[in-house]
Amino acid sequence: xxxxxxxxxxxxxxxxxxxxxxxxxxxxxxxxxxxxxxxxxxxxxxxxxxxxxxxxxxxxxxxxxxxxxxxxxxxxxxxxxxxxxxxxxxxxxxxxxxxxxxxxxxxxxxxxxxxxxxxxxxxxxxxxxxxxxxxxxxxxxxxxxxxxxxxxxxxxxxxxxxxxxxxxxxxxxxxxxxxxxxxxxxxxxxxxxxxxxxxxxxxxxxxxxxxxxxxxxxxxxxxxxxxxxxxxxxxxxxxxxxxxxxxxxxxxxxxxxxxxxxxxxxxxxxxxxxxxxxxxxxxxxxxxxxxxxxxxxxxxxxxxxxxxxxxxxxxxxxxxxxxxxxxxxxxxxxxxxxxxxxxxxxxxxxxxxxxxxx
Amino acid sequence: xxxxxxxxxxxxxxxxxxxxxxxxxxxxxxxxxxxxxxxxxxxxxxxxxxxxxxxxxxxxxxxxxxxxxxxxxxxxxxxxxxxxxxxxxxxxxxxxxxxxxxxxxxxxxxxxxxxxxxxxxxxxxxxxxxxxxxxxxxxxxxxxxxxxxxxxxxxxxxxxxxxxxxxxxxxxxxxxxxxxxxxxxxxxxxxxxxxxxxxxxxxxxxxxxxxxxxxxxxxxxxxxxxxxxxxxxxxxxxxxxxxxxxxxxxxxxxxxxxxxxxxxxxxxxxx
Numbered sequence: 356x357x358x359x360x361x362x363x364x365x366x367x368x369x370x371x372x373x374x375x376x377x378x379x380x381x382x383x384x385x386x387x388x389x390x391x392x393x394x395x396x397x398x399x400x401x402x403x404x405x406x407x408x409x410x411x412x413x414x415x416x417x418x419x420x421x422x423x424x425x426x427x428x429x430x431x432x433x434x435x436x437x438x439x440x441x442x443x444x445x446x447x448x449x450x451x452x453x454x455x456x457x458x459x460x461x462x463x464x465x466x467x468x469x470x471x472x473x474x475x476x477x478x479x480x481x482x483x484x485x486x487x488x489x490x491x492x493x494x495x496x497x498x499x500x501x502x503x504x505x506x507x508x509x510x511x512x513x514x515x516x517x518x519x520x521x522x523x524x525x526x527x528x529x530x531x532x533x534x535x536x537x538x539x540x541x542x543x544x545x546x547x548x549x550x551x552x553x554x555x556x557x558x559x560x561x562x563x564x565x566x567x568x569x570x571x572x573x574x575x576x577x578x579x580x581x582x583x584x585x586x587x588x589x590x591x592x593x594x595x596x597x598x599x600x601x602x603x604x605x606x607x608x609x610x611x612x613x614x615x616x617x618x619x620x621x622x623x624x625x626x627x628x629x630x631x632x633x634x635x636x637x638x639x640x641x642x643x644x645x646x647x648x649x650x651x652x653x654x655x656x657x658x659x660x661x662x663x664x665x666x667x668x669x670x671x672x673x674x675x676x677x678x679x680x681x682x683x684x685x686x687x688x689x690x691x692x693x694x695x696x697x698x699x700x701x702x703x704x705x706x707x708x709x710x711x712x713x
Numbered sequence: 714x715x716x717x718x719x720x721x722x723x724x725x726x727x728x729x730x731x732x733x734x735x736x737x738x739x740x741x742x743x744x745x746x747x748x749x750x751x752x753x754x755x756x757x758x759x760x761x762x763x764x765x766x767x768x769x770x771x772x773x774x775x776x777x778x779x780x781x782x783x784x785x786x787x788x789x790x791x792x793x794x795x796x797x798x799x800x801x802x803x804x805x806x807x808x809x810x811x812x813x814x815x816x817x818x819x820x821x822x823x824x825x826x827x828x829x830x831x832x833x834x835x836x837x838x839x840x841x842x843x844x845x846x847x848x849x850x851x852x853x854x855x856x857x858x859x860x861x862x863x864x865x866x867x868x869x870x871x872x873x874x875x876x877x878x879x880x881x882x883x884x885x886x887x888x889x890x891x892x893x894x895x896x897x898x899x900x901x902x903x904x905x906x907x908x909x910x911x912x913x914x915x916x917x918x919x920x921x922x923x924x925x926x927x928x929x930x931x932x933x934x935x936x937x938x939x940x941x942x943x944x945x946x947x948x949x950x951x952x953x954x955x956x957x958x959x960x961x962x963x964x965x966x967x968x969x970x971x972x973x974x975x976x977x978x979x980x981x982x983x984x
Binding site: 518 | 875876882883885886889
């Protein structure tokens, strides 16, 4: 059992030298990352996710808090002795060393003999699909290949935790997907604990066992991708995950009524009252069927279809409902039944409606 | 229209090279092998190897050449040891009043050496460092150090700390980080600084003369009396020898560097 535990770690940046830089602080973070887990820190740029990663790496000293792995406290251990590995945004391959020597560098630092370390490096290069590239120099490789070498170099010394700081963000979209698949495959093979920083939610959703959403130096919510998406604990999390249908209203007497009186539904828990946001995921909003089946569990809303765009495999529509412009995802069949400018009836299964407190 | 006429540009450059670098050597060569060459003769009347015999066969000459090179090498080695940490600090750490430190280090470039050397001389007299090679080496540091620091600083400025962080995350301690990551990046800058340091040290006359008080005889010390009124033939021969020594030192440094890179390549190719 060697979970990575981040205990109330905290970092304040006071005055920076450049004027105009806001004073940044990372609010206390408390996290446990299980052994073998793929854990992502997801957030917009400047939210502190890279700072948190570097605190875990030890490259930045924390003001307060501790880093533990299993039963050992690593807080005072320098980064080179933590047996973590890190892949940065740039591949940072040492330009004067061959691919093989680059890959074997970590083992060389551990005083592994040359034969042994080159054999291991070659094996790891095979894992990332670069057999036979060992004797080349980094500048002879493409960007994607360089990042593969960086990954092999990080993994070869069998690190306790692999830290990754937006490792694919400098690559082309197609290459990025390829690398994503490679990383997923390698993670499944090697079961190394990964702490992955990204601002790309698709990447985080595809790769992660669990995700932590960060914003402005604070951890907003931690959970599995599906849970975060379907049950965000704040409107910030919802909108960062791409759910823009956030309707303001109040709950009273077991009913939710929106501020503009246009949306009305049952509340989830009987007896709750207060101001709430109703969150409607685009794919949960459907065109009303003509038949009246299952009406009891449906919320009905009417609106005017403003826009319909084809996206890969489905249509994305915008419907003016009350003061809100709802974003909805329609199938091709549904889309054919509606015309722009027309009054349409929408329905949402109450199971797909989510409320968060204001 | 960048490639207007490469041939024309090349020929102009070639002519300029001849005009400014090769041509001045011709009278020097002629003077060194002449005997009593006076106006209005266009060419010397008589050729004589006397001057070269004196220069090349004199024991003083080779001692002076050896001492000049030795001083230049020691000065350069000390410069590198001082300049690498200094450049690291200047390029990377936010030091309070850093302009002041930079001003002190770079001052010898602007302030004539004579000004500083008078003060240095008084101090060295008190410390008993005058007339010693050690004293001359110390005094040579002031005009050479700024160039080495400058060159290494530029190398440091182009080295992102990410590289060292990466090496750190792969388990490299401070010495390994410096040896495997920082040094290879600094090497071209160090080489540039070292060649400047060697050349400047070799060409010091005033500082060597004052601090060495005539007891530390480098090649410029031997050469000067002949220029200022002695035998122009011998002065010319010494000048040519001096040029050969400087060029030789630079070529030596260059080949050492090339050999280093070749060995690296070869080692990498084998592994």
